[in-house]
Structures are given as structure tokens and as C-alpha cells.
Amino acid sequence: MKSTQLFIALFWIFTAFNVFAQQEIGTMRNYIAKGDAESLSEFFNESVEISIPGSSDIYAQAQAKMIIKNFFSNNQPYGFEIVHQGEKNNTLFVIGTLRTNKGEFRMHLLIKIENNNYIIHQLRIEN
Numbered sequence: 001m002k003s004t005q006l007f008i009a010l011f012w013i014f015t016a017f018n019v020f021a022q023q024e025i026g027t028m029r030n031y032i033a034k035g036d037a038e039s040l041s042e043f044f045n046e047s048v049e050i051s052i053p054g055s056s057d058i059y060a061q062a063q064a065k066m067i068i069k070n071f072f073s074n075n076q077p078y079g080f081e082i083v084h085q086g087e088k089n090n091t092l093f094v095i096g097t098l099r100t101n102k103g104e105f106r107m108h109l110l111i112k113i114e115n116n117n118y119i120i121h122q123l124r125i126e127n
Contacts, residue, residue, distance in 0.1 A: 024118040025085065025094060025111075032098065032107070033080040035072035041065035043111075043120045051124040064123075071125065075100035080107070092118070098125065 031040040041061065048064040050057065052071050059067060079099035086093055092111040097104055110122035 035077040037069035045119045045121045049122040075102045
């Protein structure tokens with residue numbers, strides 16, 4: 001009986017965690033789809049590895065926001081579709097297709113869960 005109760009409790013904890021993770025990923029997805037670098041940058045770590053066509057480095061949060069804002073200005077997003085995602089040891093990865101007025105890009109996000117906060121440590125945009 002106790003093992004059944006433990007299983008049920010663990011199931012609900014895992015389910016609640018998964019639902020919360022999906023909400024946070026969904027929020028990020030919406031910001032990307034709208035080209036909202038300001039709101040997306042709220043998820044950035046203090047330093048973020050950014051790789052976009054023509055530029056790749058580790059940037060401070062404010063500088064990373066400006067780089068993404070500039071990219072979105074030059075490539076106005078109108079959609080972002082997640083094609084794959086996974087999780088291991090409090091680290092999430094998301095791979096998606098960013099649709100812009102200048103074509104499609106492959107986008108990768110590396111997100112770490114720190115104190116129940118979802119923090120983007122790496123953002124890569126490729127042709």
C-alpha cells in the first residue's frame with residue numbers, strides 16, 4: 001500500500017514539474033516567435049553564449065539582449081516551432097525552426113533550471 005502511495009506521489013510531482021517546464025518553454029517560444037528580445041532576455045543568464053550567423057561569443061546579459069534584438073530587427077520573426085526538446089539533470093535543450101521575413105533558421109537553446117528558475121545559458125541561430 002505504501003509503495004503505491006509513494007508511486008502516486010512521485011507521479012504527481014513529476015507531472016507538476018513537467019507542466020511547469022512546458023509553461024516556461026511556451027513563454028520563451030512565444031517571445032521568440034514575436035521577436036521580443038526584451039522579454040526573452042529576462043531568461044538570460046548573467047553571461048550567455050550567443051551564436052548567430054557572423055557572430056559567436058559569450059556575452060553579458062545586456063549585450064546578449066542587444067545582439068538578439070538586432071538579429072530580430074534584421075530578421076523579423078513571425079513564428080517559432082519547437083521540433084525537439086529534452087531534459088537531463090536539470091538541463092533542458094530546445095531545438096526549433098525560427099521563421100522570419102528573410103527565411104528559416106535553426107535555433108538551439110540550452111536552459112538550466114536553477115532554484116526553480118529557467119535560465120538560458122546558450123542560444124544558437126544557424127542558417
